[in-house]
Structure formats: structure tokens, C-alpha cells
Amino acid sequence: MKLDRKGVAIRAALGAYLKPRLAQDAAPKELTAILNANKSPKAIAQAVAKLCKPRLAADMEIEPEELVEIIEASEQTVEPEEEQKVAGDSDEEAIISLLREAGVSEDIIAKIAASLAPSAAMDEDSEDKDDKKEKDKVDKPAMDAAIRLAADAATKKAAENFRAVREAEQAVRPLIGDVVAMDSAEDVYRTALEQSGVDIDGVHPSAFPSLVKMAISQKDNKRPVIAQDSDSISEFEKAFPTAGKLKRGF
CATH class of the missing domain: 1.10.1470 (Protein Yjbj; Chain: A;)
Known part of the structure; x- marks a missing residue:
């Protein structure tokens, strides 16, 4: 099919x-x-x-x-x-719109538009079959190019997002451990900060990674330091009163 x-x-x-x-x-x-x-x-x-x-x-x-x-x-x-055509839109406009939605650069869009120029110059009301065949020859390569460019842009975008999410998961692990699968790195950082009690109201998402690092640093600093028990030291001194006077050698 x-x-x-x-x-x-x-x-x-x-x-x-x-x-x-x-x-x-x-x-x-x-x-x-x-x-x-x-x-x-x-x-x-x-x-x-x-x-x-x-x-x-x-x-x-x-x-x-x-x-x-x-x-x-x-x-x-x-x-x-x-839905590809809107009332009044030409085939060429639909192609250009598709390219822009895919994030294709204006330079590439201009090249595609240039390849469509001969098609736009044709008389749409003409009954001549040769003209129609020539128009189809121009449209098909341009449409194929648009689809390839859109697919490449989608692949690159998805791969970048996947890597960003994995990096975010690694970054927040010291703070909240493993997280469930999320759609974006921003969601991962936001969840970690909210679970850690960090107020992010009004904070731009670009600052989330720095806030996560700060929260991890504060968490590390709060780890309790094991202090010596003064009672146990006193008991040791009572049992061995001369321990502090011992010397090495003869």
C-alpha cells in the first residue's frame, strides 16, 4: 500500500x-x-x-x-x-508553509521557492496537457524535498530532546534519585526542584539547571558530621589514666 x-x-x-x-x-x-x-x-x-x-x-x-x-x-x-490546502492558498504556499513549520532555514526555503517559480508563472486556466505535465514535474521534486527537509528537522529535534532529557535525569539523580520518564528536560528539572521544596514561581526554565546544582550543594552541606561522644572519652580516661603519657620506643 x-x-x-x-x-x-x-x-x-x-x-x-x-x-x-x-x-x-x-x-x-x-x-x-x-x-x-x-x-x-x-x-x-x-x-x-x-x-x-x-x-x-x-x-x-x-x-x-x-x-x-x-x-x-x-x-x-x-x-x-x-488540510494541506487552505482556501486561496496555492500549492507553492503550502510547501513553503510546511518548510517553515519544520524549522527549515530561510536560505533553503528560498532555494525551494526558486525551483517553484516556473510553476507559478504557468497559466492555471490553460487546457494544454503539456503544461500540466511540466507543472507536475516541478511540483513533485519540490514536495519531495520539503518532506525530506521536514523529516530531517524532526529527527534532529527529537534526538536533541532525547539527549537533553537523559542529561537532566542524570543531573537531578543526586537530588531526588531516579525519575519517571518525562517529555522534556525542563519537566525533569522542574519536578526535582518542586520535590526539593525550591520556590520556582516566576523563575525562567533556563535557570532550572543552576538551581538544581545549588540544591544538591546545599543538600551535601546538611549531612550530619559525627561528633565524638564526650561521655565515652571520659570513660576511656578513667579506665586508662596513663594512656596519654605513653611514649613510643624505649
């Missing part, structure tokens, strides 16, 4: 993620079948992980949670096909 635009974006993102991790350095051809057979991000991630586990290169791993994040991010970069 042919994939829709969202499926194509997910397949491209998964392919980019899997390529450096597989021994044969190529995304598996079964991705299309997996996407057709599974609908939820979790089910897709589990199927992909099961398929690729025996094919992993040395010292490589696949994190199902990271796959889920990549899939969800890819879905968000592509609007459903029935």
Missing part, C-alpha cells in the same frame, strides 16, 4: 536514524510494510526495534523511546492531506 505524506515523512526520519546504526549502513526496506501494518507511534517503534535489533552494527543500540519521539515529531511536521 502506498504511504501518505505523513507516512513518507516518518519513513524518511526513521531511515535517517537507522542508517548509521545498521551493519549494512542502509535503512531496511520493510519500513513501508511496518508503517502500513501499525498505526500508533509506540507500535511502529516496537516493530522497527524488533526488525533491526539483529542487524545492528557493533556497539550500536536502538532506543524505542527515541523512535517514538522521532515518529511523533515527524507526524507534527506534516499536515493531513485534506
Whole structure:
């Protein structure tokens, strides 16, 4: 079964993620079948992980949670096909809008727009079939490029978020121990600070990591120091009154 635009974006993102991790350095051809057979991000991630586990290169791993994040991010970069056009919008405007939503740089967007220019110059009311074929030739490469760029942006964003969450979990462990899985590093830091009784009302999230370090430092300073028991010292002196006068050697 042919994939829709969202499926194509997910397949491209998964392919980019899997390529450096597989021994044969190529995304598996079964991705299309997996996407057709599974609908939820979790089910897709589990199927992909099961398929690729025996094919992993040395010292490589696949994190199902990271796959889920990549899939969800890819879905968000592509609007459903029935919603792709807004009244009055052209195909070119829809493509440019998709690129901007994916966070693609303006330089790349300009190049895509330039490739669409010949299409925009055509007479839309023309009945000439040759013109229509030429327009389709221009639109398809541009749309494919938009999907690839959006998928790459989604993959990069999901990977960065995954790393940030793992780093945050490591950072707060001395403060509150292991935390349950959370969607963002900001949530991890906020939870740790709130559980530690730190007032973060009105505090910008960028300051959370520093506050966590400060809370850990304060926690370490509060650890009790074991003091000598004066009563036990007195009992020792009574039992051995000459202990302090003993000398080494002869």
C-alpha cells in the first residue's frame, strides 16, 4: 500500500536514524510494510526495534523511546492531506508553509521557492496537457524535498530532546534519585526542584539547571558530621589514666 505524506515523512526520519546504526549502513526496506501494518507511534517503534535489533552494527543500540519521539515529531511536521490546502492558498504556499513549520532555514526555503517559480508563472486556466505535465514535474521534486527537509528537522529535534532529557535525569539523580520518564528536560528539572521544596514561581526554565546544582550543594552541606561522644572519652580516661603519657620506643 502506498504511504501518505505523513507516512513518507516518518519513513524518511526513521531511515535517517537507522542508517548509521545498521551493519549494512542502509535503512531496511520493510519500513513501508511496518508503517502500513501499525498505526500508533509506540507500535511502529516496537516493530522497527524488533526488525533491526539483529542487524545492528557493533556497539550500536536502538532506543524505542527515541523512535517514538522521532515518529511523533515527524507526524507534527506534516499536515493531513485534506488540510494541506487552505482556501486561496496555492500549492507553492503550502510547501513553503510546511518548510517553515519544520524549522527549515530561510536560505533553503528560498532555494525551494526558486525551483517553484516556473510553476507559478504557468497559466492555471490553460487546457494544454503539456503544461500540466511540466507543472507536475516541478511540483513533485519540490514536495519531495520539503518532506525530506521536514523529516530531517524532526529527527534532529527529537534526538536533541532525547539527549537533553537523559542529561537532566542524570543531573537531578543526586537530588531526588531516579525519575519517571518525562517529555522534556525542563519537566525533569522542574519536578526535582518542586520535590526539593525550591520556590520556582516566576523563575525562567533556563535557570532550572543552576538551581538544581545549588540544591544538591546545599543538600551535601546538611549531612550530619559525627561528633565524638564526650561521655565515652571520659570513660576511656578513667579506665586508662596513663594512656596519654605513653611514649613510643624505649
